[in-house]
Amino acid sequence: MAAPERVRAFRRGLSAETIAVWLLRFKGWRIVARRFAEGPGEVDIVALRGRTLAFVEVKARADFAAAAAAVTPRQQARIRRGAEAFLARRPAYAGYVVTFDVVLVAPGRLPRHLQNAFGF
Incomplete structure (x- = not known):
């Protein structure tokens, strides 16, 4: 069985992802996938708006600075x-513009969507 702090962190992460999904929908994005994982890669949210396909990492921390700092180069590679x-499994998206976005979530604050936060 998982340690209680790991269970709390997992639940907090799911809650932050749900908040991020609502923010993206409000901004006109359509959610294509959540919690996509294959092999060594993982993406919290895949969203589509027009011809742009965004791979979105969600980070929840005590403040935005801590959340942004948690998107490490190792995580970016993942x-x-x-x-x-x-994209390999869905060739229909081959011609789309791809961005890597981050949604930062902090208690008592509106979430912050950073578009094109890092490159391919």
Whole structure:
């Protein structure tokens, strides 16, 4: 059985992802996938708006600075691998503009959507 703090962190992550999904929908994005994982790659949310396909990482921390700092180069590589796997399985998205976005979630604050937060 998982440690209680791991269970709380998992639930907090799911809650932050749900908040991020609502924010993206409000901004006109259509959610294509959630919690996409294949091999060593993982993406929290895949969203579509027009011809732009965004691979979105969601980070929830005590404040926005801590949340942004948590998107490490190692995590960026994991998200890129997830994006590559997603695109390999869905050739219909081959011509789309791909962005890597981050949604930062902090208690008592509106979530912050950072578009094109890092590159391929």
